[in-house]
Amino acid sequence: MPDKVDEATATMIKNLAEKTGKSLADWVALVKVAGELKHGQIITLLKEKHGLGHGYANLVAHASKGAGGEGAPEKDDLVAAQFAGEKAALKPIYDKLLQEIAKFGKDIEISPKKANVSIRRSKQFALIQPRTKTRLDVGINLKGVPAKGKLEASGSFSAMVSHRARVESAADVNKELIGWLKQAYEAA
Numbered sequence: 387m388p389d390k391v392d393e394a395t396a397t398m399i400k401n402l403a404e405k406t407g408k409s410l411a412d413w414v415a416l417v418k419v420a421g422e423l424k425h426g427q428i429i430t431l432l433k434e435k436h437g438l439g440h441g442y443a444n445l446v447a448h449a450s451k452g453a454g455g456e457g458a459p460e461k462d463d464l465v466a467a468q469f470a471g472e473k474a475a476l477k478p479i480y481d482k483l484l485q486e487i488a489k490f491g492k493d494i495e496i497s498p499k500k501a502n503v504s505i506r507r508s509k510q511f512a513l514i515q516p517r518t519k520t521r522l523d524v525g526i527n528l529k530g531v532p533a534k535g536k537l538e539a540s541g542s543f544s545a546m547v548s549h550r551a552r553v554e555s556a557a558d559v560n561k562e563l564i565g566w567l568k569q570a571y572e573a574a
Contacts, residue, residue, distance in 0.1 A: 395445075401492060402442050413446040425451060441495020441506050464498035472519035479522055482559045483514060490571045504546075507574035512567055513547050522553040524563065526570045537566060 502515035513525035525547030
């Protein structure tokens, strides 16, 4: 059975085709016609000229830059690197978070980076990062909500989010955390 990231990528590829009327292969072909572009240039082109959201533009950019220009997106590699070695025990917690977040709606974009995974709707509403070998930090955009208890101010964690929650076990992926994430999703 494929892992959750594979399923999430497959869902994004399916949603891309449904929302735009073009398959991932069609978008990659369109990018190739534009000439030799860097990753960021591809994203800018797709967002500004074709109206794609950042997550879909990133998906197409990665696909167009894959092995031989036709490879699969590098998302799996980015996530695998984050959860390699000492942090491998955190991957089931990450998978559980993605499973819960996916229930919010079909417009969610999962955009792995080198050190974290951005969760977007029309804009980023959450950020997941394995911070230590025993803890994930979940950044959440909840502007105007006071930090309290497990919902801390983001501090030095990330300027891209207003709050963070420290997640050390699957039990921490609870109703309270999912509620904060849902609130951030709805505001995005």
